[in-house]
Amino acid sequence: MNARLMNQKRLWSLFWLVLALTIAGCGAEQTHEFAGAVLPEATPLSDFTLTAAGDTPVSLSDFRGQYVFVYFGYTFCPDFCPTTLAKLARVREGLGDDADRMQVIMVSVDPERDTPEALADYVTRFDPSFVGLSGTTAEIDAAGAPFGLFYQKNEGSAATGYLVDHSTRTYLIDPAGNARIAYPHDAAVEDIVADLRWLIEQES
């Protein structure tokens, strides 16, 4: 009889343990609130290769091991591009000793005017580590396809020349090359830093 009672107690303990683990397993991904839209599961991005200054081919996979922010913009951009790059420079500062864990890539949506050299000159004004990439329209479209990239030329003024309408989101790719987060243009620096710190902590 005692043995049977003991057996039942053990089974109850096992029952609660399995229940707790099941609930914890389902909710484990929700322990941090990210400042952008998060994909529910790891989604590997297809690699792309574009051109950096000096006609150097640069691939997304060259940055494996780092958290890569990808932004689609252009050097003649009057508003969101400079503010986004300035914000990402502050994010890098905010990471302190972990600054080298992140990399910023701006892909041009205006390859007609953005030579790789002009792009390099532009992005490194915000931070010397930033990389600017350009390519043919087909190459840029292929790089932007997973993000549903949309851009179109628009009339500007005599002073600005034509403008290019484009998305203002910034995408975070994790060190394994998975698309992780899409940040809206108004995501705060401290929130993005908190996201990165949380992701880095999860690695250990």
Next chain:
Amino acid sequence: MGRRWLVLLTLMVLVGGVSCTRASRDRELNANIDLIGPLFPPPVGLGQVVIRVSDLNGNPVEDAQVTVRGDMAHAGMVPIMASAERVGDGQYRAGMDWTMAGDWVITVEATLADGRIASRTFDMAVTSEEPECNDTE
């Protein structure tokens, strides 16, 4: 008694496992249709859908006629439709004007060169409007 508990425990684990898994989608198996992008919920406004059509061996299909239709998940809304242009490597791109935030069902239909049709649906959440570059803040 012990066996009943074991059955119960097994059921618990199975139910827990199933609830954590995303449902798979039905499709007609004349060809594979995969969504390349957007991976993230697009905002209201102009956007693009890129899909890849491949044969049952995984080889890209370059000569399909591909249409994309977007329906809001609730009834009464006007669907959006677009023909997709071929961009190479079995990929086709369709411009979409997401008219409203909410849950959409995207139906991709590919008519193959021999007349067979493959189709697949994808769920897509569209988020509220975001500014585009060159808008005034």
